[in-house]
Amino acid sequence: MAGSGRQDAGMTTDFPEPIRVPVNGVELEVFEAGREHAGRPVVLCHGWPEHAYSWRHQVPVLAAAGYHVIVPNQRGYGNSSRPADVTAYDIAHLSGDLVALLDHYGYEDATFVGHDWGAAVVWGLTLLHPERVNAVVNLSLPYLERGEKPWIESMEEVLGGDFYFVHFNRQPGVADALFDAHTSQFLRNLYRKNTPQLGMAPIDLARAAAPLGEPVMSDSELAVFVAAFEASGFTGGINWYRNLDRNWHLLADVDPIIRQPTLMIYGDRDTIQRSPRLAEFVPGVEVVSLDCGHWIQQERPQETNQAILKWLDQRR
Structure with missing residues (x-):
């Protein structure tokens, strides 16, 4: 259903209408463009607290370049399913959703592009199902070495209990309620340029009356994210964090080397x-x-598009 503009929930730019796709025991809200280019799939995976709409600058450009662009709201986000069980958000389930999404479209493999937590899922997908990934493009979050101790345990030792990864795990429900109560303020304060975000930053941002730095997006674009999280809440996305140690165990016996061609895009100020x-x-x-x-x-859409397209063209 590519090509039609989205006008609801403040979505004023041209963005595909969603479809709902049953996968892996849940339903995902999926936006797609360039279906006429079947056989050249690129799957875009958002991070936290994001939405498929975070790829709005990439979708039309990739479709115009001849790719079938598939952009799911992953489980816990948007109008996709939000299971109640915390363990339903581990890397086995999240990667399983993407494998089932390929099955739905009849693809043996695809190029996967991830940002933030979406990058973590793409790394995990590539380790668990290497035959389904022909290339990787990840933004911001590099490959996370498994190490000798579970990730949250290690973070707690080094960064303390106030670090938000640890807080999300050790105080379940506290951050969720705060974000739900201050959705617009939190997202407005979060989506800024050149603002350090360490320690308890997300919780501090939800409480802050005024934002710092420059906005990443327009008010109408921000309204899309606000409307989505006002409807879904934040618990589903935060549950991804609550499975980090479970993921550490799930990846224990997996070959840790990513053998696919990979493009890693960093932000110098990240x-x-x-x-x-x-x-x-x-x-x-x-x-x-x-x-x-x-x-x-979202900060550097043109440069991001150029980097991805140049790399994909070289691979062809």
Whole structure:
């Protein structure tokens, strides 16, 4: 259903109408464009607290370049299913959704593009189902080494209980309620340029009366995110964090090397640390850096599109 403009919930730019696709025991809200280019699938995977709409600048450009662009709201987001069980958001379920999405469209494999938590899911998908991924493009979040201790346990030792990853796990429901009560304020304060976001930053941002820095998007674009999270709440997305240690165990016996061609796009001002050993775990990686913060594809859409298309064209 590509090509029609979205006008509801403040979605004023041209964005595909969604369809609902049954996958892996849930339903995903999926936006797609370029179906006429069947056989060249590119799946775009959003992060937290995002939405398929975060790829609004990439969808038409990739479709115009001859790709079948598939953009799901992953489980817990938008109008996709939101299971109540916390363990329903582990990497086995999240990657299973994407595998089932390929099955729905009849694809053996696809190029997967992820940002933030979407990148984490794409890394995990590639480890668990390497035959379904022909290439990887990830933004912001590099490959996360498994290490000797579960991730939340390690973060708690190094960064303390106030670090928001740890807080989400050790105090379930607290952050969810705060974000739900201050949805518009939280997202307005979060989607800014050049603002450090460390420690308890997300919770601090939800409480802050005034934003810092420059907005990443227009008021009408922000309204899309606000409307989506006012309807869905934040618990589904936060449950992804609550499975980090479970994911550590699930990946115990998996070959840790990413063997697919990979493009890693960093933002020079992003507070997420780069991986000094990325090439050891992703030997086929090429790295691009853009002058921006965390919201790479929304802050620098033209440069992001150019980097992705150039890399995809070289692979062809």
